[in-house]
Every structure is written in structure tokens, then in C-alpha cells.
Amino acid sequence: MYKTTAEHEALRKAIREFAEAEIKPLSFGLDQNNEFPEEIIKKIGENGWMGLPYSEEEGGAGKDVISYAIAVEELSRVDAGVGVVLSAHTSLGSYPIQAFGTKEQKEKYLKPLAQGKKLGAFGLTEPNAGSDAGGTETTAVLDGDYYILNGNKIFITNAPAADTYVVYAVTTPGIGTHGISAFIVEKGWDGFTFGDHYDKLGIRSSTTAELQFNNVKVPKENLLGKEGQGFRIAMQTLDGGRIGIASQALGIAQGAFEAALSYAKERIQFGRPIAQQQVVAFKIADMATKIRAARLMVYSAAEMKQNHENYSMEAAMAKTVASEVAMWVVNEALQIHGGNGYLKGMDVERFFRDAKITTIYEGTSEIQRVVVANHLIGKAPK
């Protein structure tokens, strides 16, 4: 079972101080204006936190996966939109290049991502391929030295801000998931455009947009891994991504809990603070208990990944529990705030909206159960 080290806690303190000082004062405005915090992301990069779990030769900070989970958690404790920018960049945009890239691909693409000089994203989801990621329709046809990419990706976190995209496309039609391949695609290439960024319920400081590929010429050397390996690359990437989203959910729950605790200690009704009234005190106790259970699961999955154990099931379990705990905690935290919590400008109102996405993206809670069941009983009914 995990135990955080003094080094982990020093990192937590540094990121918490940064988030309180640099992000918190801006969060309300970013949320209101659906605005991507470019300057904040730049500073996170300058602090060396955009490539935490990657080695120094790869441009990273050479820390472990728990350090990365703590970073996403601490950013999300203040602003879950900023948290997912880091998570999508590190787990989804950078990891597949680190795990499957050639030496040249790592030097050209992973290094600037891990150094925080470029932003990464992951292009898997399509209008007809959401939970059924194997239903990918985007195509890549080899023509001389290039693959010609055509199709649309939707709900892509970090687009259009990201510079580097790992995109999945069918190279051999008719053979299902074995016909999908992964490519590294750069923003700015001819025929690669973006849709408008979405107007979302929550995580509004993160940007999310459609990717449109119209005869985009992708150099052959930008094939990631082998032809036909793309679906496995995507699945393995999502295993790690789910630790990031579980950490984001944990941070949201922690932020909402702290807001509710401090409000409950100050709010006087019936002649004493509501925190001293059992109906509220028990909610506070249950919140802290559930958050602790989720945290143990998230760090344990992170530790398994760090130790190169098979952690796919534990990551799915951690995401299921952390996201469902987040939903429960934000609801109770808002309830404790009463009418005040229902007002714009209150952190708890934003946390309430931000939490929902954690049960949806990088695999819905329903898909997490499919993954867990597949591990326990073999191929589960869908």
C-alpha cells in the first residue's frame, strides 16, 4: 500500500501554494468567460510540472506517477479545468509517444512536451465512436511517403491550444480494432483545422474542440508504433489517463470539502455553528471518509503503474470510485452552503458543475465497469 514520501508532500505544498496564489484569483473569471489560461499553463511548464513522470533525458522531471497524481489533484483542488489541461497533456498527449515512440519521435515531440514548451492532446473520440472507441471512422491511406488523413474528432481536450496531437485512424478497413493506427500530427499542417471550442457545463478554463482533417499529409515517420497497433496504444494510454481523471475528481472533492468545512464552522444557525450540529457534522465526517478511501485507491493505482504492474483494472476502479465520490461530495458541500452555494462566484457552485465530467470522459463510469468486469470474468457482455 502506498505511503507518500516527504518529497511527495513537498511537491504538494509547492503546487498548492502556486494554485492558491496564481490560479485561485483568476478561476471565477476563467469559468465565466470560458477562457483558456495560457499564462498559467506557461508558468506550470516553467516550474517543471508538465512532464513530471518522464525522465530527465526525455525532458521530464524524473518524478514518479504518484507525484503526477498529486499535481493533478492539487491543481484541481483549486481549478479542475487547469487540472485536466495537465492530465490530458501528460497522460494522453505525451505518454503514447514516451511508451511507443522511436528515438527520433521522442526527441522531436516528447522532449518539448515534457519540458512544457509545447502542449499535447489525444484525438480518439468521434461522432460515431465514443464509448465504442473501436468504431473509429477517420482514415489514413498510405500514399508514397505520407499517410493521407481524413475525418473528424470531437470533444478533444486541449484543442485548439495544443501543438501536438496523437490521432487514431483506420489504416486497414474491415478488420476492426486491428486496423487502427496511431499518428503524431502537428497543429498548422495543411488541411488540419478546428471547430469552435465548446461551451461546457464545467471545467470551462480548459479548452475542448473538434479536430477536422481534410487530406492532411502525415509523414510516414509520424506513424506511432506499428500499423494496426493503434487501438492497443489508445487503450494502454487510457489506462494511465484514468489515473489522471481520478486525481482530478479527488482534487475537486477535496476543494469542495474544504469549502464546506470552513463554511460550516462559520455559519451560525440555531445559536451555534452548523458544523456543531449532528446533521451537518455527519456529512463532514462522511465526506472526509469517502475522500480518504478514494485517495488510497488513486495513489495505489499510481504506485502500481510506477512499478510496471498490470494496473488497468485498478485504474478503472479508482476512476469509478473517485468520480462518484466527487459527485457525492460536491452535492453535500453545496447543500451545506444552502442558498449561498447556489450563487455564481461561490467556489462550491463551480465544483458542483466541474465534478460531472469525471464520470464521463476517458471512459464513462459504465465503461469503467466493463473494464473491471473484463478483468474479473473475461470478456463481459456490453
Ligand code: CAA
Ligand atoms: N491495454 C492493452 N490492450 C488492450 C486493453 C488495454 N487496456 N484493452 C483492450 N485491449 C486490447 C484487447 O486485448 C484486444 O486485443 P486482441 O484483439 O488482440 O485480443 C483489443 O484491444 C480489443 O479489445 P476489446 O475487444 O476489449 O475492445 P472493445 O471494442 O470491446 O472495447 C472498451 C473495449 C473497454 C469498451 C473500449 O472501447 C473503451 O475503453 N472504451 C471507452 C473509450 C474511452 O475511454 N474514450 C475516452 C476518450 S478520450 C477522452 O475522454 C479524453 C479527453 O479529452 C480528456
